[in-house]
Amino acid sequence: MINTLLLIIIIAIGIIIKSSQQIEIFNNATYALGLIMLAGYISGDLVKKIKLPSITGSILAGILVGPFGLELISIKNVDDLQLLNGLALSIIALTAGGEIKLAGFKKNLKTINYILLFQTLIILVGITFVIIIFKDFFPFISNLGIQSIVAAGLLVAIISTASSPSTTLAVIVETKKRDRYTELILSIVMLKDVIILFLFCIGLNIAKILTKSNMINKNIVFNTFFEISGSLISGIVIGFIIVVYLKFIKKDRIVFILALSFFSFEIFEPLHLHTLLIMMIAGFVVENFSSEGDSLMKTLELISPPVYIIFFTLTGAAINLKYFKSLWLLTIIIVLFRALFKYVGTYIGSAFAREEKIVKKHLWISFLSQAGLSLGMAKIIENNFSFFGENLAVLIISVIVVNQIIGPPLLKLFLDKPKEPEIKDP
Amino acid sequence: MKTLIAFGILLFIALIGSIKLFNKIKVSSCFAYILYSGTIYVFFGLIVGENGFNLISKDIIHQLAPLINFSLGWVGFIFGLQFEIKYLKRIPKNWYLTLPFTYLTSFFTIVLFSFIIFNYIFDGLVQTIEIALGMSFVLAILLSESSVSFISWSSKFLKKEFLGIRICFFISAINNLIPIILTGVIFSLYKYVPASNIISLNAPKNILPHFFIQLMIGILSGFFMFYLVKKITNKLEISAVLFGTIFFISGLSLMFHFSPLFVSMLCGVIFSNLTHRHSYFIKILNPTEKPIYIIFLIFLSLKKAIFNKYIIFIAIFLLLVKFSSKLFTFKSLNKTKLSPFNISPYFSYILLPISSIAPAILLDLLCSYPQHSSSIAQGIFIIALIISEIFSPLGIKLLKIRSKND
Numbered sequence: 166m167i168n169t170l171l172l173i174i175i176i177a178i179g180i181i182i183k184s185s186q187q188i189e190i191f192n193n194a195t196y197a198l199g200l201i202m203l204a205g206y207i208s209g210d211l212v213k214k215i216k217l218p219s220i221t222g223s224i225l226a227g228i229l230v231g232p233f234g235l236e237l238i239s240i241k242n243v244d245d246l247q248l249l250n251g252l253a254l255s256i257i258a259l260t261a262g263g264e265i266k267l268a269g270f271k272k273n274l275k276t277i278n279y280i281l282l283f284q285t286l287i288i289l290v291g292i293t294f295v296i297i298i299f300k301d302f303f304p305f306i307s308n309l310g311i312q313s314i315v316a317a318g319l320l321v322a323i324i325s326t327a328s329s330p331s332t333t334l335a336v337i338v339e340t341k342k343r344d345r346y347t348e349l350i351l352s353i354v355m356l357k358d359v360i361i362l363f364l365f366c367i368g369l370n371i372a373k374i375l376t377k378s379n380m381i382n383k384n385i386v387f388n389t390f391f392e393i394s395g396s397l398i399s400g401i402v403i404g405f406i407i408v409v410y411l412k413f414i415k416k417d418r419i420v421f422i423l424a425l426s427f428f429s430f431e432i433f434e435p436l437h438l439h440t441l442l443i444m445m446i447a448g449f450v451v452e453n454f455s456s457e458g459d460s461l462m463k464t465l466e467l468i469s470p471p472v473y474i475i476f477f478t479l480t481g482a483a484i485n486l487k488y489f490k491s492l493w494l495l496t497i498i499i500v501l502f503r504a505l506f507k508y509v510g511t512y513i514g515s516a517f518a519r520e521e522k523i524v525k526k527h528l529w530i531s532f533l534s535q536a537g538l539s540l541g542m543a544k545i546i547e548n549n550f551s552f553f554g555e556n557l558a559v560l561i562i563s564v565i566v567v568n569q570i571i572g573p574p575l576l577k578l579f580l581d582k583p584k585e586p587e588i589k590d591p
Numbered sequence: 592m593k594t595l596i597a598f599g600i601l602l603f604i605a606l607i608g609s610i611k612l613f614n615k616i617k618v619s620s621c622f623a624y625i626l627y628s629g630t631i632y633v634f635f636g637l638i639v640g641e642n643g644f645n646l647i648s649k650d651i652i653h654q655l656a657p658l659i660n661f662s663l664g665w666v667g668f669i670f671g672l673q674f675e676i677k678y679l680k681r682i683p684k685n686w687y688l689t690l691p692f693t694y695l696t697s698f699f700t701i702v703l704f705s706f707i708i709f710n711y712i713f714d715g716l717v718q719t720i721e722i723a724l725g726m727s728f729v730l731a732i733l734l735s736e737s738s739v740s741f742i743s744w745s746s747k748f749l750k751k752e753f754l755g756i757r758i759c760f761f762i763s764a765i766n767n768l769i770p771i772i773l774t775g776v777i778f779s780l781y782k783y784v785p786a787s788n789i790i791s792l793n794a795p796k797n798i799l800p801h802f803f804i805q806l807m808i809g810i811l812s813g814f815f816m817f818y819l820v821k822k823i824t825n826k827l828e829i830s831a832v833l834f835g836t837i838f839f840i841s842g843l844s845l846m847f848h849f850s851p852l853f854v855s856m857l858c859g860v861i862f863s864n865l866t867h868r869h870s871y872f873i874k875i876l877n878p879t880e881k882p883i884y885i886i887f888l889i890f891l892s893l894k895k896a897i898f899n900k901y902i903i904f905i906a907i908f909l910l911l912v913k914f915s916s917k918l919f920t921f922k923s924l925n926k927t928k929l930s931p932f933n934i935s936p937y938f939s940y941i942l943l944p945i946s947s948i949a950p951a952i953l954l955d956l957l958c959s960y961p962q963h964s965s966s967i968a969q970g971i972f973i974i975a976l977i978i979s980e981i982f983s984p985l986g987i988k989l990l991k992i993r994s995k996n997d
Contacts, residue, residue, distance in 0.1 A: 167818050167821075168819075171815065171818065171819055174815070175839075178843075182843075182846065193657075193842050193845055193846050194657040194842075195657045195660045195661050195838055195841050195842035195845060196838070196839065196841075196842020196843055196845070196846060197842065198657075198661075198838045198842070199835055199836065199837070199838030199839025199840070199841070199842050199843075200839060200842075201835075202831065202832075202834060202835030202838055202839075203819075203832070203835040203836065203839055205835075206828070206831055206832055206835055207819075245657075417878070417882070419878075420882050466827060467826075467827060467830070469827065470825075470827040470828050470830065470831040471830060471831040471834050471835075474831050474835070
């Protein structure tokens with residue numbers, strides 16, 4: 166009750182400030198960040214009462230107060246605060262890497278491989294066919310030749326394969342569940358990100374060939390290989406730096422992790438290396454190849470709540486529901502078929518790995534959320550395909566919006582499901 | 592991108608500073624104290640910033656302003672958190688009656704002399720009598736302050752002077768509280784018009800309402816924060832809510848031309864007295880104080896300040912005024928029946944350094960009044976800070992000698 170009242174007070178203050186129409190002072194990043202954190206936290210706390218994960222509340226709060234909702238913060242505010250997203254993403258990735266234990270990873274390797282293989286294959290083929298079959302529902306490609314339709318289908322399919330590591334991790338951290346299933350989910354989601362980077366580069370070139378675009382980049386696969394191997398090496402180096410600091414200097418770990426995350430994002434992004442991957446590897450190295458894993462995870466736990474609130478509320482603030490409004494039917498078609506293919510892929514993969522019933526039947530709901538990487542790819546499509554790029558990007562963003570809203574509660578649902586107790590090795 | 596790198600650099604430096612590499616140095620020299628207090632970072636800022644090699648551009652400094660704005664609020668809040676009535680009641684009442692004079696005498700004397708300097712001697716430095724008066728107030732607020740960290744450092748060398756040190760700690764707490772309140776008053780007295788880059792006095796009818804609104808926002812946000820964290824037991828969630836509220840208050844303060852330091856301090860005082868988990872919050876928040884303080888020192892010296900022979904003269908002169916007025920107050924208090932103690936007036940020597948809340952106050956003013964006269968105040972403050980710290984160990988030695996002779 167008191168939290169609802171406090172949320173109303175904050176929104177009322179925001180409305181008063183907005184109505185003062187002093188645009189110069191309205192573009193105040195400190196105020197916007199405070200508003201985002203408070204609204205994000207309180208909403209997160211409110212939705213917890215109806216058993217939803219708090220990040221769903223933060224995302225909804227972001228939509229509400231953001232520039233496409235009540236406009237309590239401006240687009241400039243959101244753009245300014247995107248700087249913090251880099252920091253947040255680095256910290257989230259570091260935590261995700263630290264959550265994966267080598268022993269558990271080895272134990273789950275068969276299941277991980279099969280699920281990854283079948284999910285990726287089935288979604289790639291399935292979504293491409295859905296786009297071809299339902300082409301008349303997509304006005305911006307229906308008049309194009311079959312090759313362009315296949316190209317569009319392939320691009321949507323590749324992006325549909327992705328899940329969001331940051332959202333997955335945030336829900337896992339919130340539920341405080343650490344078991345075989347959480348490790349399985351995180352490993353699949355993170356490895357999938359690496360695979361998708363490759364797939365997207367190849368898919369982009371195929372799509373360009375199919376649409377007879379003259380902007381084909383022959384070195385794209387080589388560049389991707391360079392970027393990923395560079396990221397792996399950088400991740401190991403960053404991991405080593407963290408180990409040395411935590412082992413020998415020890416003091417002010419929070420400041421160290423914050424500074425390192427700032428640096429990593431800002432140094433590696435311009436080099437076209439993948440900060441997400443680098444920090445995941447770094448976390449993995451510290452956790453599995455040193456004695457400082459616990460120390461790192463404890464430090465990250467101290468930073469994570471504000472980081473998650475800022476990150477997901479900002480994600481919500483950047484969501485423009487007008488995309489969904491204009492393409493709601495197509496969005497629902499893609500969302501439903503993506504979910505269906507995730508289910509089929511996970512089921513067949515788990516069956517091959519001889520997994521238990523709960524994994525076969527229900528694990529798929531853990532892979533529905535979509536965020537950062539997919540949005541980035543949508544932007545690339547928009548810039549590369551003049552015939553359908555813009556509309557296709559709008560459709561993809563619209564699908565991501567829906568998946569990002571339904572994904573976290575469904576993941577929580579899976580994590581909350583009663584499972585058979587784990588049998589420990591003697 | 593450059594903004595983040597710059598902030599990263601600041602954080603790294605703050606980190607190295609907070610490691611306290613130099614804590615083990617026991618030598619009572621000015622070099623040791625400059626390392627201990629963090630003033631070394633002022634030199635660093637002077638070298639890499641706009642006053643030196645300009646390695647960090649004006650744009651980056653400008654873009655870091657929101658983070659400084661938040662840090663000011665954060666420091667104000669932590670400072671306010673220490674004013675728990677339960678604890679304050681333990682201090683003898685007559686201390687409250689007498690010890691504020693140690694600040695106020697210096698304050699009014701410096702106001703008087705500064706005003707004479709700016710209005711009659713170096714009248715070319717500032718444009719109007721209003722600004723001369725404002726500058727005098729600002730310099731008096733800053734220079735009358737006493738450094739807590741120096742008293743803490745002095746206590747290592749003055750172990751026998753327990754009562755004197757305890758009183759000096761109390762005095763320095765007052766010498767930090769009053770300046771923050773006066774900063775709130777300055778924000779109500781003076782307005783800044785960005786379009787014309789002019790600082791002018793507020794209309795008299797607006798001064799009291801402005802101050803009252805600052806006061807109310809601080810108090811109400813204290814209640815707001817209390818109700819928000821009342822039921823939270825998770826330390827991590829508490830930090831998120833505290834961060835959010837301080838960001839919100841600091842942002843609001845910046846929008847409506849309030850002092851984030853003053854408003855957040857009020858929030859901290861109210862929150863501190865409502866919550867039952869006071870020591871718990873202090874434990875969570877205290878580790879953040881040192882890195883933020885170092886960031887302030889660097890940022891303060893990064894920004895373009897005015898340095899010339901007049902500025903150096905004014906800084907030295909005002910330090911002498913401060914020194915004499917503190918000594919005079921101690922001697923006078925000892926003679927009155929009001930005084931609750933009889934300590935050596937030479938304890939005023941260790942109240943000379945000025946590096947506690949003063950850098951934060953100056954930054955607060957620089958952010959809200961980005962004008963030529965603020966750069967003059969900044970120059971005078973930096974010179975005074977360095978000089979006062981260079982001579983600070985001498986204060987301990989003199990105090991020791993005088994105490995022995997007495």
